[in-house]
Amino acid sequence: xxxxxxxxxxxxxxxxxxxxxxxxxxxxxxxxxxxxxxxxxxxxxxxxxxxxxxxxxxxxxxxxxxxxxxxxxxxxxxxxxxxxxxxxxxxxxxxxxxxxxxxxxxxxxxxxxxxxxxxxxxxxxxxxxxxxxxxxxxxxxxxxxxxxxxxxxxxxxxxxxxxxxxxxxxxxxxxxxxxxxxxxxxxxxxxxxxxxxxxxxxxxxxxxxxxxxxxxxxxxxxxxxxxxxxxxxxxxxxxxxxxxxxxxxxxxxxxxxxxxxxxxxxxxxxxxxxxxxxxxxxxxxxxxxxxxxxxxxxxxxxxxxxxxxxxxxxxxxxxxxxxxxxxxxxxxxxxxxxxxxxxxxxxxxxxxxxxxxxxxxxxxxxxxxxxxxxxxxxxxxxxxxxxxxxxxxxxxxxxxxxxxxxxxxxxxxxxxxxxxxxxxxxxxxxxxxxxxxxxxxxxxx
Amino acid sequence: xxxxxxxxxxxxxxxxxxxxxxxxxxxxxxxxxxxxxxxxxxxxxxxxxxxxxxxxxxxxxxxxxxxxxxxxxxxxxxxxxxxxxxxxxxxxxxxxxxxxxxxxxxxxxxxxxxxxxxxxxxxxxxxxxxxxxxxxxxxxxxxxxxxxxxxxxxxxxxxxxxxxxxxxxxxxxxxxxxxxxxxxxxxxxxxxxxxxxxxxxxxxxxxxxxxxxxxxxxxxxxxxxxxxxxxxxxxxxxxxxxxxxxxxxxxxxxxxxxxxxxxxxxxxxxxxxxxxxxxxxxxxxxxxxxxxxxxxxxxxxxxxxxxxxxxxxxxxxxxxxxxxxxxxxxxxxxxxxxxxxxxxxxxxxxxxxxxxxxxxxxxxxxxxxxxxxxxxxxxxxxxxxxxxxxxxxxxxxxxxxxxxxxxxxxxxxxxxxxxxxxxxxxxxxxxxxxxxxxxxxxxxx
Numbered sequence: 033x034x035x036x037x038x039x040x041x042x043x044x045x046x047x048x049x050x051x052x053x054x055x056x057x058x059x060x061x062x063x064x065x066x067x068x069x070x071x072x073x074x075x076x077x078x079x080x081x082x083x084x085x086x087x088x089x090x091x092x093x094x095x096x097x098x099x100x101x102x103x104x105x106x107x108x109x110x111x112x113x114x115x116x117x118x119x120x121x122x123x124x125x126x127x128x129x130x131x132x133x134x135x136x137x138x139x140x141x142x143x144x145x146x147x148x149x150x151x152x153x154x155x156x157x158x159x160x161x162x163x164x165x166x167x168x169x170x171x172x173x174x175x176x177x178x179x180x181x182x183x184x185x186x187x188x189x190x191x192x193x194x195x196x197x198x199x200x201x202x203x204x205x206x207x208x209x210x211x212x213x214x215x216x217x218x219x220x221x222x223x224x225x226x227x228x229x230x231x232x233x234x235x236x237x238x239x240x241x242x243x244x245x246x247x248x249x250x251x252x253x254x255x256x257x258x259x260x261x262x263x264x265x266x267x268x269x270x271x272x273x274x275x276x277x278x279x280x281x282x283x284x285x286x287x288x289x290x291x292x293x294x295x296x297x298x299x300x301x302x303x304x305x306x307x308x309x310x311x312x313x314x315x316x317x318x319x320x321x322x323x324x325x326x327x328x329x330x331x332x333x334x335x336x337x338x339x340x341x342x343x344x345x346x347x348x349x350x351x352x353x354x355x356x357x358x359x360x361x362x363x364x365x366x367x368x369x370x371x372x373x374x375x376x377x378x379x380x381x382x383x384x385x386x387x388x389x390x391x392x393x394x395x396x397x398x399x400x401x402x403x404x405x406x407x408x409x410x411x412x413x414x415x416x417x418x419x420x421x422x423x424x425x426x427x428x429x430x431x432x433x434x435x436x437x438x439x440x441x442x443x444x445x446x447x448x449x450x451x452x453x454x455x456x457x458x459x460x461x462x463x464x465x466x467x468x469x470x471x472x473x474x475x476x477x
Numbered sequence: 478x479x480x481x482x483x484x485x486x487x488x489x490x491x492x493x494x495x496x497x498x499x500x501x502x503x504x505x506x507x508x509x510x511x512x513x514x515x516x517x518x519x520x521x522x523x524x525x526x527x528x529x530x531x532x533x534x535x536x537x538x539x540x541x542x543x544x545x546x547x548x549x550x551x552x553x554x555x556x557x558x559x560x561x562x563x564x565x566x567x568x569x570x571x572x573x574x575x576x577x578x579x580x581x582x583x584x585x586x587x588x589x590x591x592x593x594x595x596x597x598x599x600x601x602x603x604x605x606x607x608x609x610x611x612x613x614x615x616x617x618x619x620x621x622x623x624x625x626x627x628x629x630x631x632x633x634x635x636x637x638x639x640x641x642x643x644x645x646x647x648x649x650x651x652x653x654x655x656x657x658x659x660x661x662x663x664x665x666x667x668x669x670x671x672x673x674x675x676x677x678x679x680x681x682x683x684x685x686x687x688x689x690x691x692x693x694x695x696x697x698x699x700x701x702x703x704x705x706x707x708x709x710x711x712x713x714x715x716x717x718x719x720x721x722x723x724x725x726x727x728x729x730x731x732x733x734x735x736x737x738x739x740x741x742x743x744x745x746x747x748x749x750x751x752x753x754x755x756x757x758x759x760x761x762x763x764x765x766x767x768x769x770x771x772x773x774x775x776x777x778x779x780x781x782x783x784x785x786x787x788x789x790x791x792x793x794x795x796x797x798x799x800x801x802x803x804x805x806x807x808x809x810x811x812x813x814x815x816x817x818x819x820x821x822x823x824x825x826x827x828x829x830x831x832x833x834x835x836x837x838x839x840x841x842x843x844x845x846x847x848x849x850x851x852x853x854x855x856x857x858x859x860x861x862x863x864x865x866x867x868x869x870x871x872x873x874x875x876x877x878x879x880x881x882x883x884x885x886x887x888x889x890x891x892x893x894x895x896x897x898x899x900x901x902x903x904x905x906x907x908x909x910x911x912x913x914x915x916x917x918x919x920x921x922x
Contacts, residue, residue: 076597263741265749294897296867300708307765307776310762313758317758318757333791340780341779343894447738
C-alpha cells in the first residue's frame with residue numbers, strides 16, 4: 033500500500049512501483065493503518081493484487097503488456113489456476129482458452145458466473161480486467177466468510193484475449209464461445225510479426241483445433257456478472273463507489289484515407305498543393321465538434337502518413353476514427369457529419385477522401401430484470417446508480433446468449449488504457465462487497 | 478522518348494516505364510521525330526539519361542531510392558566515372574567523396590565548375606540532381622561541338638549525399654568540403670539502422686579518416702554554376718524554359734511536441750480529455766494560414782503519435798514543421814505565429830506544447846555580379862527570369878566560399894520529391910544550351 037490519494041494516479045506513467053489501489057480508509061468504515069488488510073475481503077484481495085502486479089509490467093512505461101498467448105499471459109493464467117486451487121475450486125480451460133474456476137457442480141446448470149479478463153492493451157493500467165477477476169475470487173472468499181450457502185453453482189472466469197492488442201480483434205475468447213467469431217475467421221488472425229492465432233495458441237500449449245462455438249457451456253450459465261473499473265468519471269461525479277451498467281453504447285471504427293500529392297515542402301506554392309494533412313486536420317477538429325454537439329464520442333488516435341518526411345508534403349494521410357454514441361442513429365449521424373466535413377474540405381484541398389468502416393458493434397442493452405435486481409442487491413445508503421458505458425466488454429458479447437450484467441467501480445480520474453489508471457482501495461473493497469452481495473442474492477436464496 | 482506531353486507527369490507515380498523528358502520539339506526549333514536525337518546536345522543527353530534511369534528505381538513506387546553510400550549510389554558513381562572517361566576528362570574523388578571530372582589542369586586555378594548531385598530523397602523523381610550532372614556533361618559536349626576553347630579549367634562535379642535521406646543531414650559532401658560540417662559531427666551521423674556515416678563510407682570503399690574541410694580545392698574554383706530542375710511553377714507561369722536563381726530562402730525545421738494524456742477513446746468524456754491530436758490539428762491549419770498571410774511556406778509532413786492506437790486518446794503527438802520565407806524576419810514571424818496558435822489551443826486542450834528548432838539555414842543571396850552576367854549569357858528572346866527558391870542546394874553551401882550561381886529548368890507541374898516529377902525534353906535541351914552558353918562565356922573569353 034502506497035498510502036497515496038486519488039491524485040496518486042497522476043504519477044503513474046513514470047512511477048517505478050507497481051500500481052495498487054490507493055486510499056487509507058477501509059470499506060467498512062474502520063480506519064486501517066498503512067499496509068494492513070482493510071476489512072472483510074481485503075486480505076485476500078491485497079495478496080492477489082500483489083501476486084499479479086509484477087506480471088507483464090514494462091519497466092520503462094510502467095504500463096502492462098499482457099498480450100494473448102504470450103509469456104505474460106501464461107503467467108497470468110498460472111496465477112488464476114493457483115488461486116482456484118487455493119480455494120478448492122475446480123479449474124478448467126474451455127476449448128477457446130477461457131479459464132473457469134467452479135464452486136459446485138457445473139452440470140447442475142443455471143450457474144452464476146463472474147469474472148473478467150487478465151490481458152491488457154499496450155501499456156495499459158493494472159485495473160482494466162484484473163480488478164474483475166481478483167474481485168471475483170475475493171467475493172467467493174467473502175461469501176464463505178459470511179457462511180453463505182450457494183444453491184446454484186458459482187464460477188469465476190478469465191476470458192482470453194479481451195483487448196485484442198495482439199491480433200487486432202477484441203473479445204476473441206468470448207466471441208468464439210458465443211459463436212460470434214467462427215474458427216475459420218479466428219484462424220486468419222495474425223499478429224504484427226505474422227504469427228497466426230493457431231500458432232500462438234499452440235506455442236502456449238493450447239490446442240487450436242478445438243476452438244469454436246460452445247453452446248453447451250453457455251447453456252449451463254444462468255447469469256454472468258462482470259465487475260470492471262469504470263473507464264470514465266460518471267461515478268466520480270456522484271457519491272457511489274459502485275454502479276450498475278445499463279447498456280454498452282454502439283461503437284465502431286472507420287478508416288479515413290486522405291489521398292493528396294507528394295511534393296517538395298520548400299518549393300511548392302501553397303495554391304499548387306494537394307496537402308492531405310490539411311484535410312486530416314480539419315476532419316480531426318470536425319470530429320470533436322460533431323461529437324460534442326451530439327453528446328457522443330469521436331476520436332482520432334491513430335495516424336499513418338506517407339512518405340512522412342519533414343520536407344515532403346504528404347501523399348497520403350490515413351486516420352482512424354473511433355466513435356460511439358448512446359444509440360445507433362446518433363452514431364450514424366455523427367460519423368456521417370464527420371465524413372461530410374472531410375469531403376467538403378477535401379474538395380477545397382484537392383484531396384480525395386475514402387472512408388472505410390473497419391468494425392461496428394451494435395448497442396448492447398443489458399436485460400432490465402437482472403440489472404434492476406442487481407441494483408437492489410448492491411448494498412449502500414442509496415440505490416446504486418445505473419450508467420451506460422462506451423467500452424466493449426466480454427459481458428457485451430455474452431449478453432446475446434446469457435442474462436448478463438455489469439458492475440462498475442469508481443475511477444477517480446476516469447483514466448483508463450494508461451499506466452495512470454487507478455482506483456481507491458476503499459472503492460475496490462466496496463466493489464468486492466457489492467459483488468458478494470450480488471452473488472449471494474442470486475445464488476444463495 | 479515517350480512522346481508524352483506536360484501532362485505525362487500525372488501518371489508518373491504508378492508508371493511502369495522509367496521517366497524521360499517529355500516533348501516532341503527540339504530546343505533549336507527543328508522538328509524531330511520520336512526517338513531521334515534532338516539537336517546538338519541531345520544525343521549525349523539521351524544516352525546518359527537512359528543509362529542512368531534504371532539505377533536505384535523502385536519497381537513498386539516508380540520513385541528513386543538512391544541513398545548515400547548504398548549500392549545504388551555506387552552504381553551512380555560508376556556511371557559518373559564512365560562518362561568522365563568517355564570524354565577524356567580526368568576523374569577524381571575528393572576527400573569527402575565528391576566526384577570531379579576535369580577538362581584542363583585544375584592546378585591552373587580559377588576553374589569554372591558545374592554539376593549537382595545524383596542521390597535522391599525516398600521515392601524521389603528522376604530530375605532533382607541528375608539533370609544538373611547530365612546537363613553538365615552534355616554542355617561539355619556542346620562546347621566541343623561548337624569548337625569553343627576554354628581558357629580556364631572546367632569541371633563537372635557530383636556532390637555526395639545532397640538530400641540527406643539516409644543520415645538526416647542534407648548536403649554532407651559540400652558541407653564537409655566547405656568546412657560547415659566538422660569531421661567529428663559527420664562521424665556522429667547514423668542511419669535508421671544505426672550504421673554510422675564512417676561505417677557506410679568504408680563499406681562503399683571510401684576512406685572515412687580523410688573527411689574534412691578542403692580549402693585548397695575550393696581555392697581552385699573561380700565559379701560554381703549548378704543547373705537544377707525548378708521545384709515550383711514560377712517558370713511555368715512565364716514563357717522561359719530557363720531561369721537564374723536570385724536567392725535561396727532562409728529555411729528550417731521545428732519539432733512540435735504536443736503532450737496530452739493517454740485515455741480510453743470509448744469512455745472518456747470530452748471535457749475530461751487532454752487530447753494532443755486536437756492541438757496538433759489546430760496547429761496544422763494555423764501553419765497554412767500564417768504562411769498564406771505572409772507569402773511564406775509552412776508544412777507539416779511528418780507526424781509521430783504515441784501510443785497510436787485506434788481506441789486510445791494519444792498521449793503524445795509530435796509534428797515537424799518545415800517553414801521557409803523570403804527573409805529571416807518573415808520566417809521568424811511566421812514560425813512565432815504558428816507557435817502562438819499552438820500554445821493558445823494547447824491551453825484550451827490541457828496539452829503541453831514544446832517547440833524545438835532542429836535546423837536552420839540562413840538566407841543565401843547569390844552574388845549579383847555572377848548572377849547578372851549569367852542572366853545575360855543565357856540566350857533567348859528575352860532576358861532569363863531571375864527567381865528565388867525555397868529549396869536548399871550544394872550551391873547554397875558553396876556560395877559562402879565561392880562565387881556561385883544556379884540555373885533552373887522549367888517544371889511543368891512544379892512537382893518535385895515525387896515520382897511524378899517531370900520536365901519537357903525541349904526544356905532540358907534548352908537547359909543544356911544555356912549551361913553551355915554560360916560555360917563558354919565564363920571560361921572561353
